[in-house]
Amino acid sequence: MNKYFEIIANIHLYDSDKGRKSFILDGYRPHIYFGFSDPTNFNYSTDCIINLINTDKIFPGETSKVKIIVLRYEHLKGLLELGAKLKLKEGVKFIGDGVIKEVIGEKRY
Numbered sequence: 001m002n003k004y005f006e007i008i009a010n011i012h013l014y015d016s017d018k019g020r021k022s023f024i025l026d027g028y029r030p031h032i033y034f035g036f037s038d039p040t041n042f043n044y045s046t047d048c049i050i051n052l053i054n055t056d057k058i059f060p061g062e063t064s065k066v067k068i069i070v071l072r073y074e075h076l077k078g079l080l081e082l083g084a085k086l087k088l089k090e091g092v093k094f095i096g097d098g099v100i101k102e103v104i105g106e107k108r109y
Contacts, residue, residue, distance in 0.1 A: 005073040011098035019095035034079035
């Protein structure tokens with residue numbers, strides 16, 4: 001059985017000159033980083049799925065509450081805590097950041 005980890009976070013997408021040029025939709029799948037004092041350390045990153053809450057789009061420059069499904073999270077266990085900071089990356093560019101506001105926990109599918 002496969003597992004994933006759910007959190008609620010407030011995320012901010014960087015303005016289009018620094019981040020994405022267009023909005024994101026429900027189901028967006030960026031790379032997510034935690035404990036990013038060394039952004040080249042891939043041990044603190046994984047894939048995720050962002051589910052939007054109370055909106056259908058988030059535009060660059062906006063901040064929004066989202067549910068994040070963290071995939072392959074076993075190596076992140078000490079980092080997925082209330083108040084932890086995160087960064088979102090698309091390709092080689094960081095496109096946003098955020099803070100964990102609620103830890104839902106491990107789920108199975």
